[in-house]
Amino acid sequence: MRNQTVLITGASSGIGQGIAIGFGKQGANVVINYHSDKEGAQATLDQVVAAGGKGFIHEANVGDEQEVAGMFKKAIEEFGSIDVVINNAGIQKDSAFSEMTFDQWNKVISTNLSGYFLCAREAIKHFLSKEQAGAAENAIGNIIFISSVHDIIPWAGHVNYASSKGGILMLMKSLALEVAPKKIRVNGISPGAIATDINDDVWKDEEKKKELLKLIPYQRIGLPEDIAKVAIFLASNESDYITGTTIYVDGGMTLYPGFVDNG
Ligand code: BGC
Secondary structure: OOOOEEEEOOOOOHHHHHHHHHHHHOOOEEEEEEOOOHHHHHHHHHHHHHOOOEEEEEEOOOOOHHHHHHHHHHHHHHHOOOOEEEEOOOOOOOOOHHHOOHHHHHHHHHHHHHHHHHHHHHHHHHHHOOOOOOOOOOOOEEEEEEOOHHHOOOOOOOHHHHHHHHHHHHHHHHHHHHHHHHOEEEEEEEEOOEOOHHHHHHHOOHHHHHHHHOOOOOOOOEOHHHHHHHHHHHHOHHHOOOOOOEEEEOOOHHHOHHHOOOO
């Protein structure tokens, strides 16, 4: 990954921050996107640089077409080209379905699904503009969609979130099919419960954590590094023959843990 340029959305905290630092350790150029948490983004950059990488922070709402276009333009100006785009920015706005507001629905779909569309489209346009498109030995560009186990596990009380993640799965696969002949790879990573701010109400509470562990056969909550390692693999030529696939990084959460001794 040395001197490769990687753009990561939602990299001011959590999984995105962990992925950015992982690529920093590899000596990559890292474009750290954030929406509101500038301090978090700066902390990510500091750790990327301390780890041996380069980069800059860039504020953009991934659900805004103009802002996304501006971010890609800046990244290409700064580093000449982009090799890897990691769609990661995601939010939850939880609510019982009958009480879910249209705003809660729209905000989640806009960031989690439309945001992935906008960034993937800019990425594809850029990759196709590369001279070797279609003729290179290895991929000329890689897109990684950070989704969730809730792209296949239904989630009551989180219908907007699960719908966005289910949408990501087909966005990823259909796009992978469309651009494979151009030597562009598109894959997904679906994390299970990873200890970040998005779910700290659960893993910081002993009782709730005990309940959560019942859903994780491997008996530990994941860490952002668990996701970063897989993202690096999917971004590298080590995975050159993999496209249109999702890797579940979930300690077995998708194995129907409730069936362990009954059924
Ligand atoms: C959610 C977390 C949740 C995990 C497992 C993730 O996609 O963002 O809040 O802990 O799925 O249910």
